[in-house]
Amino acid sequence: MTEQSLRDDPLHGSDAVREYFGDVYPRVLAFAEMLAEQGVDRGLIGPREVTRLWERHILNSAALMPFIGEGRVADVGSGAGLPGLVLAAMDPDRDYVLVEPMERRTQWLFEAARACGIENVSVVRGRAEEVTESVEVEVVTARAVAAIDKLVKWCSPLLVPDGRMVLLKGRSAADELERAKYTLRKQRFVGEVHRAGTVPGVEATTVVVLTRA
Template structure:
């Protein structure tokens, strides 16, 4: 822990009744992951030192906000990195299979350890870039957070998707403009896009979610 790093206990949402109620029965798995990320995330280069004291709002809830937008089927989280959003979503939904795709060896090692230590058994970790693993991965949903622009994600990730697959992406406030810039790529790959504001807890800024669906699905 660096001098700039505040402990997870300084996060006002940590252990709160609101967080416990939001996650319900899956809270223990999500908590285990949050605590592991707070403990090791800075030293392993996964999150910045100032992120620990706001981990629940900025990272855990931000990831969890995708859950209502996921259709049924296998989820592939591209550029999973610290496990955001893939590990959080897998912890919330133990009956569904998740594939966490990450090109960096040290981050795939972290994902293996986090899944093992937190008892998150419904994940498969694949090392590689999205465009490199299409022959070994097929998913019904692709998720991504802070990986690339929408047009690049569509080009890289379309080969991973089943015929009626959907992409559910965490984006910022500029999402509508980014979607507009990607319109030709979306048309080429037969996607239509929508921007949603996804609330979690009162007082927490809603998450911006972009949903890309196959035209006609």
């Protein structure tokens, strides 16, 4: 049933998606198929998400890639591996740390990385504020974890002094930035909102980039 649902996704196997991912497509495809097969039963995605997996989850995560910059990446609250495993599959020459507090989800991340041939990841169990002694990176990513002001408080200790945060957000991103302005000022961050496209016909993704002032 889940397999049929994935085939019902109009982007599954499309030429546009293959061209967008290029040489890394096989790893991304393997992850998408594994998430579609196991994600609902393991509480990672809802049953209605499978038929729009590529647009809503895979391409949405991939849209962060142009904003990552250089250095190691920590994906905070990695959950199903979105965006962390997608980015790592696309970017095999960079180290990714997947930070996730729930044991069953860390197990999934281990299994998915191994099964899909995504070898450039490590998984750390814990909340961002609990792993500051073991994780130090140039970039933090997050998707659907918390409001910007909370993310800055929790995640800035994971960053090197000139590190950046690259966040997947919704259409209210500008309002979130405004509400977080005092926290951003205290931590010396400047925020920018971007609209990032992926393949034709798919709505652009809202990306917030926080850099040190």
